[in-house]
Amino acid sequence: MDFFEHQDRARRNTSRLVILLILAVVTLVVSTTLVIAIAWQVYQYGNYGLQSLSHELLLGVAAVVVGVVLLGWAFKASQLSAGGKVVAERLGGRLLNLKPEGLHEQRVLNVVEEMALAAGVPVPPVYLLEEPAINAFAAGLRPENAVIGITRGAVERLNRDELQGVIAHEFSHILHGDMRLNTRLVAVLHGILLLGLIGELLMRGVGHSGAARTSSRSDDKGRGNAVALVMVVGLALLVIGYAGTFFGNLIKAAVSRQREFLADASAVQYTRNPNGIAGALKKLGRGSRLEASHAAEYSHMYFGQGLALSKMMATHPPLEERIRRIDPNWKGVVLGDEVFEAPAQPTVSQQAATAGFSAAAASAAIASIGDPQPLHLEEARDSLAQIDERLRDAAHDPHGALTILYGLLLGPDDATRQQRMTWMQANLPPLLADRLLELAEPLQRLPAGRRLPLLELAIPALKQLEPQDFVSLKRDIGTLLISTGQLGFMEWALLRIVERNLGMQRPVQGRLPLAALGNESCVLLAALARAGNVSEQAAGEAFQAAWSTLPFTDRPFAEQRHAGINELNDALNRLNQMRPLQKPQLLKAMARCIEHDGRISAGEAELMRAVADTLDCPMPPLLSDRQA
Numbered sequence: 001m002d003f004f005e006h007q008d009r010a011r012r013n014t015s016r017l018v019i020l021l022i023l024a025v026v027t028l029v030v031s032t033t034l035v036i037a038i039a040w041q042v043y044q045y046g047n048y049g050l051q052s053l054s055h056e057l058l059l060g061v062a063a064v065v066v067g068v069v070l071l072g073w074a075f076k077a078s079q080l081s082a083g084g085k086v087v088a089e090r091l092g093g094r095l096l097n098l099k100p101e102g103l104h105e106q107r108v109l110n111v112v113e114e115m116a117l118a119a120g121v122p123v124p125p126v127y128l129l130e131e132p133a134i135n136a137f138a139a140g141l142r143p144e145n146a147v148i149g150i151t152r153g154a155v156e157r158l159n160r161d162e163l164q165g166v167i168a169h170e171f172s173h174i175l176h177g178d179m180r181l182n183t184r185l186v187a188v189l190h191g192i193l194l195l196g197l198i199g200e201l202l203m204r205g206v207g208h209s210g211a212a213r214t215s216s217r218s219d220d221k222g223r224g225n226a227v228a229l230v231m232v233v234g235l236a237l238l239v240i241g242y243a244g245t246f247f248g249n250l251i252k253a254a255v256s257r258q259r260e261f262l263a264d265a266s267a268v269q270y271t272r273n274p275n276g277i278a279g280a281l282k283k284l285g286r287g288s289r290l291e292a293s294h295a296a297e298y299s300h301m302y303f304g305q306g307l308a309l310s311k312m313m314a315t316h317p318p319l320e321e322r323i324r325r326i327d328p329n330w331k332g333v334v335l336g337d338e339v340f341e342a343p344a345q346p347t348v349s350q351q352a353a354t355a356g357f358s359a360a361a362a363s364a365a366i367a368s369i370g371d372p373q374p375l376h377l378e379e380a381r382d383s384l385a386q387i388d389e390r391l392r393d394a395a396h397d398p399h400g401a402l403t404i405l406y407g408l409l410l411g412p413d414d415a416t417r418q419q420r421m422t423w424m425q426a427n428l429p430p431l432l433a434d435r436l437l438e439l440a441e442p443l444q445r446l447p448a449g450r451r452l453p454l455l456e457l458a459i460p461a462l463k464q465l466e467p468q469d470f471v472s473l474k475r476d477i478g479t480l481l482i483s484t485g486q487l488g489f490m491e492w493a494l495l496r497i498v499e500r501n502l503g504m505q506r507p508v509q510g511r512l513p514l515a516a517l518g519n520e521s522c523v524l525l526a527a528l529a530r531a532g533n534v535s536e537q538a539a540g541e542a543f544q545a546a547w548s549t550l551p552f553t554d555r556p557f558a559e560q561r562h563a564g565i566n567e568l569n570d571a572l573n574r575l576n577q578m579r580p581l582q583k584p585q586l587l588k589a590m591a592r593c594i595e596h597d598g599r600i601s602a603g604e605a606e607l608m609r610a611v612a613d614t615l616d617c618p619m620p621p622l623l624s625d626r627q628a
Contacts, residue, residue: 028192029069033062072194077187083145083503084138084179085125085463087301091292093127093149097460098396104155110384111160111167112148113457115270117380118372119171120609120618122459122501124148128155134280135288136303138170141183143618144501146174151290154303158280164377165267165277166303172266173301175370175618178259182301190297199235260316261325268326272374278326284319357600361622362591362608366584368620369612376620383453383621388442391454394435401461402469403435405498407443408451409477409491417444419484427476449602449621452610455494459501470502481565489531490603492565493610496572500614512574514582518552521586523571526560528593528611532604538597546593550585572614583617 080086100106109126116123124146129135131151140146148170158166173179267277281304288304299306305316316322323330368376384392394400406424410417421440425433446454477495481487487495514521525546526539533539540557547555563571575586590611594604605622612619 024192029062029065032065068194068198069191071191073187073191076190077184080183080187081141084140084147084149085127085145087137087139087298088125088127088129088147088149090294091127091129091149091290091298093129095460095464096126096128097123098398098464107160108150108155108163108167111164113384114377114380115164115167115171115372116456117383117453118270118376118620119175120369120372120613120620121171121174122456122497124174125460125463126150128152129290129292131290131292133288133290133306134158134284134304135290135306136166136170137298137301138173138179139183139298139301140174140179142180143174143616145503146179154280157283161271161273161276162280162283163276164271165273166280168267168270169263169277169303171270172263173259176262176266178263179301181259182298185300186297199239260322264322264326266371270372271377274326278323278330281319281323281326356602357605357622357624359591359595359598359600361624362595362600362605363588365609365619365622366587366591369587369617372620375623379621379623380453383450384457386447386450387454387457388445390439390442391446392457394439395454395458396461398461398464399431400435400439401458402465402473403432403439404443404454404458405462405473405494406432406436406476407439408455408494409480409487410443411488411491416484416488420480423480423483427479447602449606451490451494452497452606452613455497459498462498462502486565489527489568490607490610492568493607493614496569496614497610511579512577514578514585515551517575517578518550520571520574521550521552521589522547522555522560523563523567524575524586524611525589525593526557527563527568528590528607529557530562531607532594532601533597542593542596545596546589549589549592572611576615578615583615586615587612587617587619 096105096109100109105128108128112126113123121143124138124140124143125148127147127149129149129151132153133151134153134157136148136150136154138146138148148167150166154163154166173182264277264281268274271277284304288302288306290302290306295306302316304319391404394404406428410420410424421436424436428436477487525543529539529543529546530536533542536558543557543560578586590608594600594608600608600622609619609621
């Protein structure tokens with residue numbers, strides 16, 4: 001199953017889960033309404049004689065119960081809408097990207113950065129939990145607001161290959177849509193749990209009221225009936241709310257167990273080193289239980305079983321079964337806190353990438369979306385090594401990362417760079433302007449194809465900026481365009497990536513068929529053809545070669561005008577709504593466009609990956625013929 005099938009299945013599974021949970025909520029509402037209505041009827045009968053059960057009463061009680069569940073769901077969903085950092089901070093995590101302390105923390109940050117660049121996604125923020133247990137998690141509604149959390153125990157007690165296996169497991173959850181499902185489960189279960197919490201409060205109130213009534217020796221019948229009513233209602237809410245939470249947790253656990261098997265298998269595929277993930281799983285025998293106060297709330301998100309749970313409620317498969325699926329010849333057992341040592345790990349030697357790529361390289365990269373290979377990890381390490389140390393350091397500092405973004409918008413040719421640099425020196429705050437001068441030389445010497453990795457490296461630091469910095473950024477870019485002309489295609493694509501990952505764009509659901517997106521596909525392919533060819537004739541030939549692979553009628557390239565930024569934005573916004581399973585067809589057309597002349601330059605490969613990223617299709621780096 002490839003990346004796009006995973007996306008489509010995740011969307012369908014989410015819909016089925018929502019339907020299942022809606023049925024559960026409806027059952028809870030009906031049960032609660034009947035119990036409360038009957039209790040009210042008994043109360044009325046005790047005071048005023050027999051009364052008929054009115055529809056208004058039933059509807060009123062049902063509305064209140066639904067309101068309570070929706071209120072609890074909305075409150076938790078609002079909390080989690082800010083992204084995975086909410087989960088990480090509630091668990092006591094500390095952000096590592098800006099200031100890693102010591103070699104262990106730097107090592108885990110390097111592993112995450114390599115994995116992100118290999119997968120073609122921006123580097124997620126990494127949070128360290130000061131817990132001695134070995135565990136990790138991925139959280140967030142979408143890849144652009146995802147975070148990786150990892151415990152002190154995992155950082156210090158796993159070797160590099162084991163750590164890479166754990167991180168690859170978490171990236172599987174990011175790439176295959178598991179995080180969105182997990183986060184929605186947390187919100188819905190909180191809404192159901194709220195019924196039980198209200199019932200518990202009512203029962204406590206009845207206890208205090210009963211004590212006060214005993215001390216005053218009051219025999220007031222009406223008051224006694226009222227207390228009895230509150231007790232019955234509270235008990236009903238308590239039982240039904242916690243019963244609903246129980247069955248909801250059963251659903252959560254069943255879904256989570258299957259996703260853990262898939263993530264383990266993906267980790268082996270990503271690293272091609274089963275000993276890494278297997279070794280980490282064996283070391284889980286030393287302890288994976290978390291002590292954080294909110295650990296139970298997110299139990300289904302962890303790499304290992306984070307809580308002591310029964311087999312029926314366990315959010316993870318048995319450790320022995322997970323290990324044996326990866327290492328069928330393993331003869332060990334998991335007993336308490338026994339330590340499991342990983343076997344010796346093989347190393348893989350790779351060749352360095354060349355400056356150009358064959359036509360097959362783009363097809364191979366598309367086939368590897370959501371499934372990066374060891375060669376992609378090696379290419380990611382090479383990318384990091386080719387980026388000047390001054391730029392790497394700046395990418396881990398919020399204002400340094402902002403300076404890098406402005407630097408990437410300077411443009412490719414000397415005349416444009418000089419014009420925009422002059423404007424920035426005159427209009428940016430002095431701190432940014434001075435930092436831009438310091439980084440101008442390494443930015444200009446940045447090797448071809450390394451702009452996208454540098455930006456992905458800077459994303460976590462950019463996310464730490466204040467909201468007013470984003471407002472200033474958008475204002476500055478608008479003024480820059482008015483003063484110096486339109487951004488190039490690559491600069492525009494990089495800016496789209498920033499806007500998406502910093503929450504400046506609303507997420508969309510993929511529901512439109514490719515057949516309904518002919519005009520938008522035409523705008524994108526025409527722009528891509530012109531960006532990769534000097535002459536209009538060559539651009540036209542590349543466009544026609546790409547267009548012939550799509551299910552549309554012929555369109556003369558000469559009639560396709562140069563698209564402006566607004567037109568490109570509108571086209572990409574619509575193309576983002578394409579059904580996941582149809583996106584590969586458009587990506588293959590894009591690949592056909594850039595490789596029409598028989599060779600793909602590093603710049604063309606980077607441009608295609610940047611555009612694919614804006615379409616929620618994170619492509620791994622293209623590999624040279626020598627590497628592949």
